[in-house]
Amino acid sequence: MKATMRLEKLLAHAGHGTRSEIKRRIKGGAVIVNDRPVKDGAMQVDPVKDHIVIDGEVVRYREFIYLMLNKPQGVISATEDVRERTVQDLLDDHYRLFDPFPVGRLDKDTEGLLLLTNDGKLAHNLLSPRKHVPKTYYAEVHGTVSAEDGQAFAKGVTLDDGYVTMPAALNILKAGDPVLGEVSKIELTIMEGKFHQVKRMFQSVGKRVVYLKRITMGPLLLDEHLAPGEYRELTGGELEQLRSAHTPGPEDAR
Incomplete structure (x- = not known):
């Protein structure tokens, strides 16, 4: 974190309104820094050392935000795009100010x-x-997913570009019958994130994914109360688990 930052940016990150709202409040004399009223939102302040008050409320600054989003279909995983709607477009102005x-x-x-x-x-x-x-x-998945597919995934399968995947764990919830118009329902746990990996893994065993949803990342489990497009901040417990979420590999022993 930088030692100092613009006052209006600090107030925005602390959740006291949008930049335009904060500018108006500063000009209106609502902000006091170290017991002195200020009207310049561009002034540099120290989030740790300076005592900042807005409308009688002491400002509590935070540097980072952590949001769990249930990403809906039709939205791309990017911060900006000239043609497509992005995940950042789903966020309130307050959260977008953090540039997540x-x-x-x-x-x-x-x-x-x-x-x-x-x-x-x-x-x-x-x-x-x-x-x-x-x-x-x-x-x-379109096609009957079998125990043989699970064995193949456990060993690692070769994708269309020649890449061999790390071992993955397949849990068959329902082995569908394509003749009857049934899809197979599965859960697949992978340890990497190659382009279209889950879809390409099933292609390698002659099947086609028709619907895909990520439900966990490390210890973080998708909140079942979040509808597609909704989000919430992580709890303190979730954040601590996430920070320690990795399995030591050979590189860690070096």
């Missing part, structure tokens, strides 16, 4: 758990292949 970004990505037609934060260190730890953070997906 998605940790990893979900395809446009994939739903489910997506973490949004501005904490780059946490994002790196969760996405690094060396950390081995598992991710579980629920999928509906």
